[in-house]
Amino acid sequence: MAVYRHIHIDYWQDGFVLDLTPEEKYFYIYLMTNSKTSQCGIYELPKRIIETETGYNRETVEKLLKRFEEYGKIIYSEESKEIFIKNWLKHNKVVSPKVKKCVEKELLDIKNIDLINLFLKECDRYGYSIDRGNINTTMDSVSIPIAKVENNFEYGYGEKEKQKEKQKEKEKEKYEAGEKNRGGSYGKYKNESRKFKYATEHEKEDGVLYQKPSEEQLRKFREELKRI
Template identity: 35%
Template sequence: MAKYRMVRTEFWKNPIVSETMTPEDKYFYLYLLTNPHTTQIGIYRITKKQMAFDLGYTIESVHSLMERFIEHHKLIRYNPVTRELAIKNWGKDNLHKGGKPVMDCINSELKEVEDLSLISYVSETILKDEIRSLYESFCKQDLEREVSDQDEHDTYPDTEYDEVDDTFMHQNTIRGQKENEKEKEKEKEKEKQQQQKAFNPNIENNPEIEDQSQNQKSKDVKEMIEFWDNNGFGFSNVNAKQQLLSWLDDSSFLQPKDILVKAMTIACANNKRRLNYVIGILKNWENESLLTVEEIDAYQEDQKPIPKHKQSTETFPAGRAIPSGFELDLTAGEE
Protein backbone atom coordinates (compact mmCIF):
# COMPACT_ATOMS: atom_id res chain seq x y z
CA MET A 1 0.00 0.00 0.00
CA ALA A 2 1.34 3.43 -0.94
CA LYS A 3 2.36 5.66 1.94
CA TYR A 4 1.87 9.43 2.07
CA ARG A 5 3.01 12.17 4.40
CA MET A 6 1.41 15.59 4.80
CA VAL A 7 3.46 18.63 5.82
CA ARG A 8 1.46 21.29 7.63
CA THR A 9 1.53 24.87 6.33
CA GLU A 10 2.92 25.92 9.73
CA PHE A 11 6.18 24.42 8.50
CA TRP A 12 6.93 27.68 6.67
CA LYS A 13 6.06 29.82 9.71
CA ASN A 14 8.57 28.08 11.95
CA PRO A 15 11.29 30.66 12.84
CA ILE A 16 14.01 28.01 12.52
CA VAL A 17 12.88 27.24 8.99
CA SER A 18 12.23 30.80 7.85
CA GLU A 19 15.16 32.55 9.53
CA THR A 20 18.05 30.12 10.00
CA MET A 21 17.71 27.57 7.20
CA THR A 22 19.26 27.93 3.78
CA PRO A 23 17.25 26.83 0.72
CA GLU A 24 19.29 23.62 0.73
CA ASP A 25 18.44 23.08 4.43
CA LYS A 26 14.72 23.46 3.71
CA TYR A 27 14.91 20.98 0.83
CA PHE A 28 16.75 18.48 3.02
CA TYR A 29 14.34 18.92 5.95
CA LEU A 30 11.31 18.36 3.72
CA TYR A 31 12.98 15.18 2.46
CA LEU A 32 13.53 13.95 6.02
CA LEU A 33 9.86 14.56 6.82
CA THR A 34 8.35 13.02 3.69
CA ASN A 35 10.68 10.37 2.22
CA PRO A 36 9.32 6.80 1.75
CA HIS A 37 11.21 5.48 4.78
CA THR A 38 9.36 7.66 7.31
CA THR A 39 7.18 6.01 9.94
CA GLN A 40 4.32 6.93 12.24
CA ILE A 41 6.71 7.35 15.20
CA GLY A 42 9.29 9.75 13.71
CA ILE A 43 12.12 7.19 13.87
CA TYR A 44 13.15 5.24 10.83
CA ARG A 45 16.07 3.37 9.33
CA ILE A 46 17.88 4.94 6.38
CA THR A 47 21.45 5.09 5.08
CA LYS A 48 23.35 8.15 3.93
CA LYS A 49 23.90 6.39 0.62
CA GLN A 50 20.13 6.12 0.13
CA MET A 51 19.69 9.81 0.98
CA ALA A 52 22.37 10.78 -1.53
CA PHE A 53 20.71 8.65 -4.22
CA ASP A 54 17.23 10.10 -3.58
CA LEU A 55 18.40 13.72 -3.42
CA GLY A 56 20.99 13.56 -6.20
CA TYR A 57 23.73 14.64 -3.78
CA THR A 58 27.15 13.20 -3.04
CA ILE A 59 27.74 11.25 0.17
CA GLU A 60 29.93 14.11 1.36
CA SER A 61 27.10 16.64 0.88
CA VAL A 62 24.64 14.46 2.80
CA HIS A 63 27.19 14.00 5.59
CA SER A 64 27.62 17.80 5.87
CA LEU A 65 23.86 18.37 5.94
CA MET A 66 23.41 15.69 8.60
CA GLU A 67 26.04 17.32 10.80
CA ARG A 68 24.38 20.70 10.31
CA PHE A 69 20.96 19.38 11.38
CA ILE A 70 22.44 17.52 14.37
CA GLU A 71 24.88 20.15 15.68
CA HIS A 72 23.50 23.49 14.46
CA HIS A 73 19.71 23.16 14.03
CA LYS A 74 19.48 20.35 16.63
CA LEU A 75 16.46 18.86 14.87
CA ILE A 76 17.55 15.25 14.37
CA ARG A 77 19.66 12.47 15.82
CA TYR A 78 21.30 9.66 13.87
CA ASN A 79 22.78 6.39 15.05
CA PRO A 80 25.44 5.33 12.49
CA VAL A 81 25.55 1.83 13.96
CA THR A 82 21.85 0.98 13.62
CA ARG A 83 21.30 3.47 10.72
CA GLU A 84 18.31 4.93 12.58
CA LEU A 85 17.26 8.58 12.28
CA ALA A 86 14.96 10.40 14.73
CA ILE A 87 13.17 13.72 14.12
CA LYS A 88 12.90 15.82 17.28
CA ASN A 89 9.61 17.65 16.64
CA TRP A 90 7.82 14.77 14.96
CA GLY A 91 5.50 14.16 17.92
CA LYS A 92 4.58 17.83 18.32
CA ASP A 93 3.76 18.18 14.62
CA ASN A 94 2.17 14.82 13.84
CA LEU A 95 1.04 12.84 16.91
CA HIS A 96 -2.17 14.62 17.93
CA LYS A 97 -4.75 11.82 17.65
CA GLY A 98 -4.96 8.68 19.75
CA GLY A 99 -7.32 5.73 19.55
CA LYS A 100 -6.66 2.02 19.34
CA PRO A 101 -5.62 1.77 15.65
CA VAL A 102 -3.15 4.64 16.04
CA MET A 103 -1.79 3.34 19.36
CA ASP A 104 -1.41 -0.18 17.96
CA CYS A 105 0.52 1.16 14.97
CA ILE A 106 2.80 3.26 17.19
CA ASN A 107 3.39 0.37 19.58
CA SER A 108 4.25 -1.98 16.70
CA GLU A 109 6.74 0.48 15.19
CA LEU A 110 8.36 1.31 18.55
CA LYS A 111 9.12 -2.39 19.01
CA GLU A 112 11.26 -2.28 15.85
CA VAL A 113 13.54 0.49 17.14
CA GLU A 114 17.01 -0.74 18.15
CA ASP A 115 18.40 2.44 19.72
CA LEU A 116 15.89 3.11 22.49
CA SER A 117 17.50 6.45 23.33
CA LEU A 118 15.95 7.78 20.12
CA ILE A 119 12.50 6.99 21.50
CA SER A 120 13.25 9.15 24.54
CA TYR A 121 14.52 11.91 22.25
CA VAL A 122 11.28 12.04 20.21
CA SER A 123 9.01 11.68 23.27
CA GLU A 124 10.21 15.01 24.72
CA THR A 125 8.07 17.02 22.28
CA ILE A 126 4.91 14.84 22.26
CA LEU A 127 1.99 16.86 23.65
CA LYS A 128 -0.66 14.11 23.87
CA ASP A 129 -0.28 12.34 27.24
CA GLU A 130 -1.53 8.96 26.03
CA ILE A 131 1.04 8.75 23.24
CA ARG A 132 3.89 10.20 25.32
CA SER A 133 3.24 7.58 28.02
CA LEU A 134 3.55 4.82 25.43
CA TYR A 135 6.92 6.20 24.31
CA GLU A 136 8.08 6.53 27.92
CA SER A 137 7.21 2.88 28.60
CA PHE A 138 9.89 1.93 26.06
CA CYS A 139 12.33 4.37 27.68
CA LYS A 140 11.82 2.51 30.98
CA GLN A 141 12.64 -0.73 29.21
CA ASP A 142 15.91 0.85 28.08
CA LEU A 143 16.76 1.82 31.68
CA GLU A 144 15.82 -1.63 33.00
CA ARG A 145 17.99 -3.24 30.33
CA GLU A 146 20.98 -1.13 31.40
CA VAL A 147 20.48 -2.03 35.07
CA SER A 148 20.07 -5.70 34.15
CA ASP A 149 23.27 -5.66 32.12
CA GLN A 150 25.16 -4.04 35.00
CA ASP A 151 23.83 -6.59 37.52
CA GLU A 152 24.78 -9.45 35.21
CA HIS A 153 28.37 -8.22 34.98
CA ASP A 154 28.52 -7.71 38.77
CA THR A 155 27.28 -11.25 39.40
CA TYR A 156 29.63 -12.91 36.95
CA PRO A 157 32.85 -10.85 37.02
CA ASP A 158 35.46 -11.57 34.40
CA THR A 159 38.93 -11.10 35.87
CA GLU A 160 40.34 -10.59 32.40
CA TYR A 161 38.76 -7.11 32.39
CA ASP A 162 39.45 -6.10 36.00
CA GLU A 163 41.65 -3.20 34.93
CA VAL A 164 39.26 -1.93 32.25
CA ASP A 165 37.38 1.31 32.91
CA ASP A 166 33.83 0.83 34.29
CA THR A 167 32.28 2.42 31.20
CA PHE A 168 33.33 -0.66 29.26
CA MET A 169 30.76 -2.66 31.19
CA HIS A 170 27.89 -0.78 29.53
CA GLN A 171 28.76 -1.68 25.97
CA ASN A 172 25.88 -4.13 25.69
CA THR A 173 23.53 -1.19 25.12
CA ILE A 174 23.51 0.75 21.88
CA ARG A 175 24.12 3.97 23.79
CA GLY A 176 27.08 2.46 25.61
CA GLN A 177 28.58 1.29 22.33
CA LYS A 178 28.18 4.71 20.78
CA GLU A 179 29.76 6.54 23.73
CA ASN A 180 32.65 4.09 23.84
CA GLU A 181 33.26 4.49 20.11
CA LYS A 182 33.29 8.27 20.50
CA GLU A 183 35.86 8.04 23.29
CA LYS A 184 38.06 5.82 21.15
CA GLU A 185 37.76 8.23 18.22
CA LYS A 186 38.73 11.17 20.44
CA GLU A 187 41.76 9.32 21.79
CA LYS A 188 42.80 8.29 18.29
CA GLU A 189 42.40 11.84 16.98
CA LYS A 190 44.40 13.21 19.91
CA GLU A 191 47.21 10.74 19.29
CA LYS A 192 47.20 11.56 15.58
CA GLN A 193 47.42 15.30 16.28
CA GLN A 194 50.39 14.71 18.58
CA GLN A 195 52.12 12.69 15.87
CA GLN A 196 51.45 15.40 13.29
CA LYS A 197 52.85 18.06 15.62
CA ALA A 198 55.99 16.00 16.16
CA PHE A 199 56.32 15.51 12.42
CA ASN A 200 55.90 19.25 11.74
CA PRO A 201 57.42 21.21 14.67
CA ASN A 202 56.61 24.56 13.00
CA ILE A 203 52.95 24.23 14.01
CA GLU A 204 52.24 26.51 16.97
CA ASN A 205 49.16 27.04 19.12
CA ASN A 206 46.88 29.16 16.98
CA PRO A 207 43.10 29.69 17.28
CA GLU A 208 42.81 29.58 13.49
CA ILE A 209 44.47 26.18 13.08
CA GLU A 210 41.22 24.25 13.55
CA ASP A 211 39.50 26.22 10.76
CA GLN A 212 42.55 25.81 8.57
CA SER A 213 42.51 22.10 9.28
CA GLN A 214 38.87 21.84 8.19
CA ASN A 215 39.58 23.79 5.01
CA GLN A 216 42.56 21.60 4.27
CA LYS A 217 40.48 18.48 4.83
CA SER A 218 37.88 19.72 2.33
CA LYS A 219 40.64 20.35 -0.21
CA ASP A 220 42.09 16.88 0.41
CA VAL A 221 38.68 15.25 -0.09
CA LYS A 222 38.15 17.18 -3.32
CA GLU A 223 41.59 16.23 -4.66
CA MET A 224 41.06 12.57 -3.78
CA ILE A 225 37.68 12.42 -5.54
CA GLU A 226 39.05 14.17 -8.63
CA PHE A 227 41.98 11.75 -8.83
CA TRP A 228 39.62 8.78 -8.44
CA ASP A 229 37.16 10.04 -11.06
CA ASN A 230 39.78 11.14 -13.57
CA ASN A 231 41.86 7.97 -13.48
CA GLY A 232 39.29 5.31 -14.22
CA PHE A 233 38.54 3.96 -10.73
CA GLY A 234 34.78 4.29 -11.31
CA PHE A 235 32.97 7.62 -11.38
CA SER A 236 29.69 6.19 -10.07
CA ASN A 237 31.28 3.92 -7.46
CA VAL A 238 30.27 6.15 -4.53
CA ASN A 239 30.60 3.43 -1.89
CA ALA A 240 34.21 2.69 -2.82
CA LYS A 241 35.08 6.39 -2.78
CA GLN A 242 33.53 6.75 0.64
CA GLN A 243 35.51 3.82 2.01
CA LEU A 244 38.74 5.23 0.63
CA LEU A 245 38.05 8.70 2.04
CA SER A 246 37.63 7.18 5.51
CA TRP A 247 41.40 6.56 5.47
CA LEU A 248 41.93 10.32 5.73
CA ASP A 249 40.69 10.17 9.35
CA ASP A 250 41.04 6.55 10.39
CA SER A 251 44.62 5.76 9.37
CA SER A 252 47.84 6.30 11.31
CA PHE A 253 49.53 8.03 8.37
CA LEU A 254 51.01 11.45 9.05
CA GLN A 255 50.44 12.53 5.43
CA PRO A 256 47.17 10.67 4.68
CA LYS A 257 46.15 12.48 1.50
CA ASP A 258 49.58 12.29 -0.15
CA ILE A 259 49.92 8.63 0.77
CA LEU A 260 46.45 7.75 -0.54
CA VAL A 261 47.22 9.48 -3.84
CA LYS A 262 50.53 7.61 -4.02
CA ALA A 263 48.75 4.28 -3.50
CA MET A 264 46.24 5.11 -6.25
CA THR A 265 49.11 6.13 -8.54
CA ILE A 266 50.76 2.74 -7.99
CA ALA A 267 47.43 1.01 -8.71
CA CYS A 268 47.17 2.94 -12.00
CA ALA A 269 50.74 2.03 -12.95
CA ASN A 270 49.92 -1.66 -12.42
CA ASN A 271 46.54 -1.30 -14.21
CA LYS A 272 44.69 -2.45 -11.04
CA ARG A 273 42.18 0.34 -10.52
CA ARG A 274 40.27 -1.38 -7.72
CA LEU A 275 39.55 -0.33 -4.14
CA ASN A 276 40.79 -3.60 -2.60
CA TYR A 277 44.12 -3.29 -4.42
CA VAL A 278 44.63 0.27 -3.12
CA ILE A 279 43.66 -0.71 0.43
CA GLY A 280 46.03 -3.70 0.22
CA ILE A 281 48.88 -1.29 -0.53
CA LEU A 282 47.88 0.99 2.37
CA LYS A 283 47.67 -1.89 4.85
CA ASN A 284 51.12 -3.13 3.81
CA TRP A 285 52.55 0.33 4.50
CA GLU A 286 50.81 0.51 7.87
CA ASN A 287 52.12 -2.93 8.80
CA GLU A 288 55.64 -1.75 7.98
CA SER A 289 55.06 1.44 10.06
CA LEU A 290 55.66 3.63 7.01
CA LEU A 291 53.79 6.81 7.95
CA THR A 292 55.19 9.40 5.51
CA VAL A 293 55.81 9.54 1.77
CA GLU A 294 59.54 9.90 2.42
CA GLU A 295 59.61 6.70 4.49
CA ILE A 296 57.70 4.85 1.77
CA ASP A 297 60.07 6.08 -0.95
CA ALA A 298 63.12 5.06 1.10
CA TYR A 299 61.63 1.65 1.81
CA GLN A 300 60.82 1.04 -1.85
CA GLU A 301 64.34 2.08 -2.82
CA ASP A 302 65.79 -0.45 -0.37
CA GLN A 303 63.56 -3.17 -1.78
CA LYS A 304 64.90 -2.80 -5.34
CA PRO A 305 66.98 -5.85 -6.37
CA ILE A 306 70.74 -5.29 -6.72
CA PRO A 307 71.70 -5.74 -10.41
CA LYS A 308 74.09 -8.62 -11.04
CA HIS A 309 77.36 -7.68 -12.77
CA LYS A 310 77.62 -9.02 -16.28
CA GLN A 311 80.13 -11.82 -16.41
CA SER A 312 82.85 -11.28 -19.04
CA THR A 313 83.38 -13.99 -21.65
CA GLU A 314 86.94 -12.80 -22.33
CA THR A 315 89.70 -14.98 -20.80
CA PHE A 316 93.00 -13.67 -19.55
CA PRO A 317 96.22 -15.75 -19.09
CA ALA A 318 97.38 -16.32 -15.55
CA GLY A 319 100.97 -15.00 -15.38
CA ARG A 320 103.35 -14.50 -18.38
CA ALA A 321 102.82 -16.33 -21.62
CA ILE A 322 105.20 -19.33 -22.21
CA PRO A 323 107.31 -18.92 -25.40
CA SER A 324 106.68 -21.44 -28.11
CA GLY A 325 109.36 -24.21 -28.35
CA PHE A 326 110.23 -24.02 -24.68
CA GLU A 327 111.03 -27.42 -23.05
CA LEU A 328 110.95 -27.95 -19.31
CA ASP A 329 113.94 -29.95 -17.90
CA LEU A 330 112.98 -31.40 -14.57
CA THR A 331 116.53 -32.63 -13.79
CA ALA A 332 118.16 -29.25 -14.21
CA GLY A 333 120.00 -28.01 -11.09
CA GLU A 334 120.27 -31.41 -9.37
CA GLU A 335 124.03 -31.73 -9.81
Protein backbone atom coordinates (compact mmCIF):
# COMPACT_ATOMS: atom_id res chain seq x y z
CA MET A 1 0.00 0.00 0.00
CA ALA A 2 1.30 3.43 -0.90
CA VAL A 3 2.31 5.80 1.92
CA TYR A 4 1.84 9.52 1.58
CA ARG A 5 3.15 12.45 3.64
CA HIS A 6 1.32 15.75 3.48
CA ILE A 7 3.02 19.16 3.35
CA HIS A 8 0.73 22.11 3.92
CA ILE A 9 0.91 24.86 1.28
CA ASP A 10 1.62 27.38 4.06
CA TYR A 11 5.01 25.73 4.43
CA TRP A 12 6.43 28.04 1.78
CA GLN A 13 5.14 31.18 3.49
CA ASP A 14 6.13 30.24 7.03
CA GLY A 15 8.42 32.81 8.66
CA PHE A 16 11.04 30.21 9.55
CA VAL A 17 11.04 28.54 6.13
CA LEU A 18 11.25 31.86 4.26
CA ASP A 19 14.61 32.54 5.87
CA LEU A 20 16.06 29.12 5.08
CA THR A 21 18.52 28.58 2.26
CA PRO A 22 17.33 26.48 -0.71
CA GLU A 23 19.47 23.64 0.62
CA GLU A 24 17.82 23.85 4.04
CA LYS A 25 14.29 23.99 2.57
CA TYR A 26 14.99 20.88 0.55
CA PHE A 27 16.46 19.06 3.54
CA TYR A 28 13.58 20.01 5.84
CA ILE A 29 11.03 18.67 3.36
CA TYR A 30 13.15 15.54 3.02
CA LEU A 31 13.06 14.95 6.78
CA MET A 32 9.25 15.12 6.73
CA THR A 33 8.68 12.99 3.61
CA ASN A 34 11.54 10.49 3.25
CA SER A 35 11.09 6.73 2.91
CA LYS A 36 11.68 6.07 6.62
CA THR A 37 9.14 8.50 8.08
CA SER A 38 6.53 7.15 10.47
CA GLN A 39 3.09 8.11 11.71
CA CYS A 40 4.48 9.30 15.05
CA GLY A 41 7.32 11.41 13.64
CA ILE A 42 10.06 9.31 15.28
CA TYR A 43 11.90 6.95 12.99
CA GLU A 44 15.25 5.33 12.39
CA LEU A 45 17.26 7.23 9.79
CA PRO A 46 20.91 6.23 9.41
CA LYS A 47 23.10 8.86 7.85
CA ARG A 48 23.97 6.43 5.07
CA ILE A 49 20.30 6.41 4.02
CA ILE A 50 20.23 10.22 4.02
CA GLU A 51 23.30 10.28 1.78
CA THR A 52 21.73 7.82 -0.65
CA GLU A 53 18.35 9.53 -0.88
CA THR A 54 19.47 13.16 -0.94
CA GLY A 55 22.76 12.81 -2.81
CA TYR A 56 24.60 14.74 -0.11
CA ASN A 57 27.95 13.57 1.24
CA ARG A 58 28.45 12.72 4.92
CA GLU A 59 29.89 16.12 5.80
CA THR A 60 26.85 17.94 4.40
CA VAL A 61 24.43 15.54 6.07
CA GLU A 62 26.03 16.06 9.47
CA LYS A 63 26.13 19.81 8.95
CA LEU A 64 22.42 19.97 8.12
CA LEU A 65 21.37 17.67 10.95
CA LYS A 66 23.30 19.79 13.42
CA ARG A 67 21.85 22.99 11.98
CA PHE A 68 18.25 21.81 12.38
CA GLU A 69 19.00 20.62 15.88
CA GLU A 70 20.24 24.13 16.64
CA TYR A 71 17.07 25.53 15.07
CA GLY A 72 15.13 23.40 17.56
CA LYS A 73 13.34 21.41 14.86
CA ILE A 74 14.72 17.89 15.33
CA ILE A 75 16.49 15.61 17.75
CA TYR A 76 18.91 13.10 16.28
CA SER A 77 20.19 10.22 18.39
CA GLU A 78 23.65 9.10 17.30
CA GLU A 79 23.31 5.94 19.40
CA SER A 80 20.04 4.62 17.99
CA LYS A 81 20.18 6.46 14.63
CA GLU A 82 16.65 7.72 15.31
CA ILE A 83 15.28 11.16 14.55
CA PHE A 84 12.35 13.01 16.09
CA ILE A 85 10.57 15.74 14.11
CA LYS A 86 9.51 17.98 16.97
CA ASN A 87 6.52 19.69 15.36
CA TRP A 88 5.20 16.53 13.71
CA LEU A 89 1.99 16.35 15.74
CA LYS A 90 1.11 19.91 14.87
CA HIS A 91 0.63 18.88 11.25
CA ASN A 92 -0.24 15.18 11.69
CA LYS A 93 -3.19 14.65 14.00
CA VAL A 94 -3.65 11.49 16.06
CA VAL A 95 -7.43 11.32 16.40
CA SER A 96 -8.78 8.37 14.44
CA PRO A 97 -8.65 4.88 16.04
CA LYS A 98 -6.68 3.59 13.05
CA VAL A 99 -4.01 6.26 13.38
CA LYS A 100 -3.79 5.80 17.15
CA LYS A 101 -3.27 2.07 16.78
CA CYS A 102 -0.56 2.67 14.20
CA VAL A 103 1.23 5.18 16.47
CA GLU A 104 1.04 2.88 19.48
CA LYS A 105 2.55 0.05 17.44
CA GLU A 106 5.38 2.28 16.18
CA LEU A 107 6.23 3.44 19.70
CA LEU A 108 6.90 -0.16 20.72
CA ASP A 109 9.80 -0.34 18.28
CA ILE A 110 11.49 2.94 19.22
CA LYS A 111 14.81 2.39 20.97
CA ASN A 112 15.38 5.84 22.45
CA ILE A 113 13.24 6.17 25.57
CA ASP A 114 13.63 9.93 25.85
CA LEU A 115 12.18 10.38 22.38
CA ILE A 116 9.15 8.36 23.42
CA ASN A 117 8.68 10.46 26.55
CA LEU A 118 8.91 13.69 24.58
CA PHE A 119 6.40 12.39 22.06
CA LEU A 120 3.94 11.45 24.81
CA LYS A 121 4.29 14.89 26.35
CA GLU A 122 3.40 16.35 22.97
CA CYS A 123 0.36 14.09 22.82
CA ASP A 124 -0.73 15.46 26.20
CA ARG A 125 -0.20 18.97 24.93
CA TYR A 126 -2.47 18.44 21.94
CA GLY A 127 -4.99 16.32 23.87
CA TYR A 128 -4.28 13.06 22.03
CA SER A 129 -4.98 9.95 24.10
CA ILE A 130 -2.43 7.18 23.60
CA ASP A 131 -2.59 3.77 25.24
CA ARG A 132 0.67 3.60 27.19
CA GLY A 133 0.18 0.18 28.72
CA ASN A 134 2.70 -1.65 26.54
CA ILE A 135 5.01 1.31 25.81
CA ASN A 136 8.37 1.27 27.55
CA THR A 137 9.01 4.69 29.06
CA THR A 138 11.60 3.68 31.66
CA MET A 139 15.27 4.58 31.42
CA ASP A 140 16.59 1.11 30.52
CA SER A 141 17.36 1.70 26.89
CA VAL A 142 19.23 4.17 24.71
CA SER A 143 18.66 7.67 26.03
CA ILE A 144 19.68 11.28 25.47
CA PRO A 145 20.03 14.18 27.95
CA ILE A 146 16.36 15.05 28.24
CA ALA A 147 16.97 18.31 30.12
CA LYS A 148 18.96 19.62 27.18
CA VAL A 149 16.23 18.57 24.78
CA GLU A 150 13.41 20.14 26.75
CA ASN A 151 15.26 23.42 27.08
CA ASN A 152 15.34 23.69 23.29
CA PHE A 153 11.82 22.36 22.65
CA GLU A 154 9.75 24.71 20.50
CA TYR A 155 6.77 24.28 18.25
CA GLY A 156 5.70 25.20 14.75
CA TYR A 157 8.11 25.46 11.86
CA GLY A 158 10.43 27.56 14.03
CA GLU A 159 9.77 31.26 13.51
CA LYS A 160 10.38 31.93 17.19
CA GLU A 161 13.80 30.28 17.13
CA LYS A 162 14.73 32.11 13.96
CA GLN A 163 13.79 35.45 15.51
CA LYS A 164 15.98 34.67 18.51
CA GLU A 165 18.91 33.93 16.23
CA LYS A 166 18.33 37.16 14.31
CA GLN A 167 18.18 39.16 17.54
CA LYS A 168 21.45 37.65 18.73
CA GLU A 169 23.05 38.44 15.38
CA LYS A 170 21.83 42.05 15.50
CA GLU A 171 23.16 42.50 19.02
CA LYS A 172 26.50 41.05 17.95
CA GLU A 173 26.68 43.37 14.93
CA LYS A 174 25.74 46.35 17.09
CA TYR A 175 28.42 45.48 19.61
CA GLU A 176 31.08 44.98 16.93
CA ALA A 177 30.11 48.26 15.26
CA GLY A 178 30.43 50.04 18.60
CA GLU A 179 33.82 48.48 19.23
CA LYS A 180 34.97 49.51 15.77
CA ASN A 181 33.83 53.08 16.26
CA ARG A 182 35.51 53.30 19.62
CA GLY A 183 38.67 51.88 18.14
CA GLY A 184 38.58 54.32 15.25
CA SER A 185 38.02 57.30 17.48
CA TYR A 186 40.70 56.21 19.87
CA GLY A 187 43.12 55.55 17.03
CA LYS A 188 42.64 59.09 15.83
CA TYR A 189 42.94 60.46 19.33
CA LYS A 190 46.03 58.36 19.96
CA ASN A 191 47.92 60.19 17.22
CA GLU A 192 47.17 63.56 18.68
CA SER A 193 49.64 65.36 20.92
CA ARG A 194 47.13 65.30 23.80
CA LYS A 195 47.49 61.51 24.14
CA PHE A 196 49.05 60.36 27.41
CA LYS A 197 50.29 56.88 28.25
CA TYR A 198 49.57 55.15 31.56
CA ALA A 199 53.11 54.02 32.22
CA THR A 200 55.96 54.17 34.60
CA GLU A 201 58.12 57.21 34.30
CA HIS A 202 60.50 57.24 31.30
CA GLU A 203 58.84 54.16 29.70
CA LYS A 204 59.94 53.72 26.13
CA GLU A 205 57.68 52.36 23.36
CA ASP A 206 58.40 52.33 19.62
CA GLY A 207 61.36 54.61 20.16
CA VAL A 208 59.25 57.27 21.90
CA LEU A 209 59.89 58.29 25.49
CA TYR A 210 56.77 58.80 27.60
CA GLN A 211 56.70 60.66 30.89
CA LYS A 212 54.29 59.67 33.62
CA PRO A 213 51.37 62.17 33.45
CA SER A 214 50.31 64.34 36.35
CA GLU A 215 46.97 63.93 38.13
CA GLU A 216 45.60 66.99 36.30
CA GLN A 217 46.66 65.57 32.96
CA LEU A 218 45.02 62.24 33.79
CA ARG A 219 41.78 63.99 34.73
CA LYS A 220 41.67 65.85 31.42
CA PHE A 221 42.56 62.68 29.58
CA ARG A 222 39.59 60.82 31.13
CA GLU A 223 37.25 63.67 30.21
CA GLU A 224 38.48 63.49 26.61
CA LEU A 225 37.82 59.72 26.50
CA LYS A 226 34.24 60.18 27.68
CA ARG A 227 33.55 62.47 24.72
CA ILE A 228 34.86 59.94 22.18
